[in-house]
Amino acid sequence: SQQGEEDPQALSIQEGENATMNCSYKTSINNLQWYRQNSGRGLVHLILIRSNEREKHSGRLRVTLDTSKKSSSLLITASRAADTASYFCATASGSARQLTFGSGTQLTVLP
């Protein structure tokens, strides 16, 4: 079952602007991961943040995690048209290494 909710469901911005997506989840986690999916394609792993971490950077990506609020955010800076895709958060909990995916955010970056 889906654990997380993401907002916004859809986000449309101009190239060069920053895009922020939020993810909330319900249970305690080991880590939270962000994935990107281009239309009709598989998922590409972007970044993993562990439950004892608060912030992580990778290139133009910045992820934060607030375990007290059970939420995470993904910031894409200086967006490009090629960043247009769906972005999903996914949580891993307990001893199982399964992922539970959020509902996703459809990002459109206009050139």
Add this chain to the structure above:
Amino acid sequence: GAVVSQHPSRVICKSGTSVKIECRSLDFQATTMFWYRQFPKQSLMLMATSNEGSKATYEQGVEKDKFLINHASLTLSTLTVTSAHPEDSSFYICSALRDKGETQYFGPGTRLLVL
């Protein structure tokens, strides 16, 4: 990087037939693979966890006799949709996990259309 392939990428079949989808980890051994289903404009829903050499673990509501999973080697898992019906039409995606790894590497997906 870790590469996972799926075959076929698209398949159209008649109602009542069975369809097999292969998921291969190309450059690493995957003790665990996962199968997901994704309907249009929706998120991924986990169907089952496939462990090499043992029976798959199915999520609640997923019929194990309808969705047969075989993980016969450390690089190959197969999902067979038996007696497919139009409501089985969906995008099926697999992922693979290295031993002791945390990151799932996803295949490109298989679009199934049942007429």
